[in-house]
Amino acid sequence: MSTPTPRTTDRAEQPTARTVAHDGWPRLVKGHGTGNDFLLCADPDGGLEILPADVAAITDRHRGIGADGLIRAVRIDVAALTEPSAAAAVRDASGQDVGWFMDYRNADGSVAEMCGNGLRVFVAFLVDAGLASVADGEHLDVATRAGVLRVHRVGDDLMAEIGRWDVPGGTEALTAGSDALVTVAGVTGQRPGLSVSMPNPHVVIAVADERELAAADLTRAPLVEPAPPHGTNVEIVWAQGEVERDGTRWGVVSMRVHERGVGETLSCGTGACAAALAAQVWAGPDAPVDWIVHVPGGTLVVHLGPDRAVALRGPAQLVGDVTLR
Known part of the structure; x- marks a missing residue:
């Protein structure tokens, strides 16, 4: 990336x-x-x-x-x-x-x-x-x-x-895969975004490839509509398919993030969890529960467990x- x-x-x-x-x-x-x-x-x-x-x-x-x-x-x-x-x-x-x-x-x-x-x-x-x-x-x-x-x-x-993830938009947002529109400088057009509470607020959007991911200008905050009342982190995700390791299916995504109150950061732990959850929702019912999330600062591992539980592993x-x- x-x-x-x-x-x-x-x-x-x-x-x-x-x-x-x-x-x-x-x-x-x-x-x-x-x-x-x-x-x-x-x-x-x-x-x-x-x-x-x-x-x-x-x-x-x-x-x-x-x-x-x-x-x-x-x-x-x-x-x-x-x-x-x-x-x-x-x-x-x-x-x-x-x-x-x-x-x-x-x-x-x-x-x-x-x-x-x-x-x-x-x-x-x-x-x-x-x-x-x-x-x-x-x-x-x-x-x-x-x-x-x-x-x-x-x-x-x-x-x-x-902890446990939540989707503020409820079942309707999970079915549609989105409940917000996000404008990111450098990325063409408005993108549908899925709001996720992890419990920090996140909105996750998808891009088609590495070029779009790299083109995003996160020196300014993305515009999210409707505007979350307490601000939000915004994750930009490029889904890269699946790999199999030791009999386990892993979903793979690359992510960049703009954090509320900070700006772009090299990594975001709850953001990686939100990105994995959104990618799983978009991929459908047969999607993996284990995810490899590449961020500019390294790699994190996310497990999406039963009862909406989430675990994050990394250095x-x-x-x-x-x-x-």
């Missing part, structure tokens, strides 16, 4: 990194999952005040450290005092050992439900910091704004149970420590 045009974001003009109130910020760790990169920090007692402008400045790629988002680790009992989703996790975590809440912020400082790549990187961060342990074959439960999600160690990879890498000045 051709390398996409370097992205710019749709953020309003941001303050420089030196306007951030750095006093009190803990050590940051830079990590990524297939190129979807994050800054992570441990704030067990929840004492760190996070302002949207600070997040936007720190994640700025020219005046800050640079990242697609910021992730903060807060003890679940502390987070439950202010986060309704964390409080719900404490109430509902019957039989689950939930110790940490994943506070995820987009690069523009806005709060997001969760992040599929970020969830795996978050677990890698907790393990590296000595705050959790996950041996091969074991799992860790993490509280997010999308509920308690389970992450498994599978060799060198991490596999996250993302999670920590690349450096950051001390703000």
